[in-house]
Amino acid sequence: MEFSSKLLENAVYEVSQLPGIGKRTALRLVLHLLRQPKDQTNKLSFALQNLRNEIKYCANCHNISDRDICEICANPKRDDSLVCVVEDVRDVMAIENTSQFKGKYHVLGGKISPMDGIGPHDLNIPTLVNKVKSGVVKEVIFALSSTMEGDTTNFYIYKQIEPYNITTSTIARGIAIGDELEYADEITLGRSILNRIPFENSLKSS
C-alpha cells in the first residue's frame, strides 16, 4: 500500500498491530476517526494510555482492578474457602454474569502452552499454592477451557495442591441448555452421560 501521508501510514501501521486487524481494516478505522471530531480520537488515545499506565492487578487474585485489592476479593460476603481458577479476566466476567458463584477467583493469566513458550512459571500458580497452603481454602474449582493446554494446566496445578488434601473439582461439561442432542459432538455427549446427575438436582438449578 502506498500512502500519501506519513502520519496516515504510521497510524495505519500501529492499528494493524492489533490482533485480527489487517492493513485494510486499519485504514478503514483510521479514516473513520478522521471524519469524526478530534475529541473522539483524543478520548480513545487517553483511555488506552490511562488503562495501560494506571491499571493494577489484584494482589490476591490477579484480576484486573483499579485498586490493590479487587472488589470481589474485598467483599466480606464472598466465601474465602472456595476458589475458582480461571484463565483471564473475561472468564471472571462470564462467571460473574451467571450470579451463581459466591466464592473468590484466582486468575492465572494464561494456560501452560509449550507451543507458545508459556510454561508454569509464566502463570500465577505459586500464589494459588500459597493460598491453599495457608489452610483457608477448602475447595479449588478448575474453570479452564477443556483444551489440551487447559487440561495440562489443570493437572499441573492439581499435582501442586494435592498434598494439602483439599477438595478439587472442575466445572461440569455437557450438552448446553437449549441444544439438540443430535447435533452435540460425541465426546461432550459421552461425558454428559458418564457424569449424569440425580434428576432432583437438575430441578434445583433451574
Next chain:
Amino acid sequence: MEFSSKLLENAVYEVSQLPGIGKRTALRLVLHLLRQPKDQTNKLSFALQNLRNEIKYCANCHNISDRDICEICANPKRDDSLVCVVEDVRDVMAIENTSQFKGKYHVLGGKISPMDGIGPHDLNIPTLVNKVKSGVVKEVIFALSSTMEGDTTNFYIYKQIEPYNITTSTIARGIAIGDELEYADEITLGRSILNRIPFENSLKSS
C-alpha cells in the same frame, strides 16, 4: 458486561465506538494491549493523536497529505488537464497502485446520499467546478462506485460542468479480468457487451 475496573470499562467503550467493533472485540483488543509492553499502547495513541491533529488536506485535490499540496499535485510530470474524481483517499491509493493514471485527482470526501444526510454542499464539488472553469482541465473522469449514490453524484457534477464543454468519461464497467462469464451478474455482463471495445485496444492494455 460487568467490568472489574473503570479504566478497563472506559477503554473498551472508546474502542467499541469504532465501526464494526463490538464490545467483545473491543475487550479482546484492549486485553491484548495489556499483555504487550507499554510502549506499544503509547505508540498507538501517539500515532492516532498525531494523525488527527496534524493531518492536512491538499488544497488542490483534498487528498490526505502531510503538506499543503500533496505529492501527486506537486509532481510536475502529472497531467493537469486530466482529473479523476474519486470518493476518498482509498480510491486514490487503489488507482495509484495500478500505475495506469498519470493525471491528477479530485477527492470529493463522500457521495451524495440523502439517506445519510449528505448533500452536494457537504462535498468538495465547488473547487472541482472552479478547476474546470479556469480552463486547465480538458477531461474529467468519474471513478465513483456504481451505486445509486455514486450515479447521483456523477450526474450532479456532470450538470455543473456541462456548460464548460469539456470531455467527461467514467471508468469502464465490465467483467473483471480472470472472472468466469457464467458467474457474472446480468447488468455487468450486459454493459460489457454494449460498451465493447475494438479488439486491438485490448491487446495494448495488457
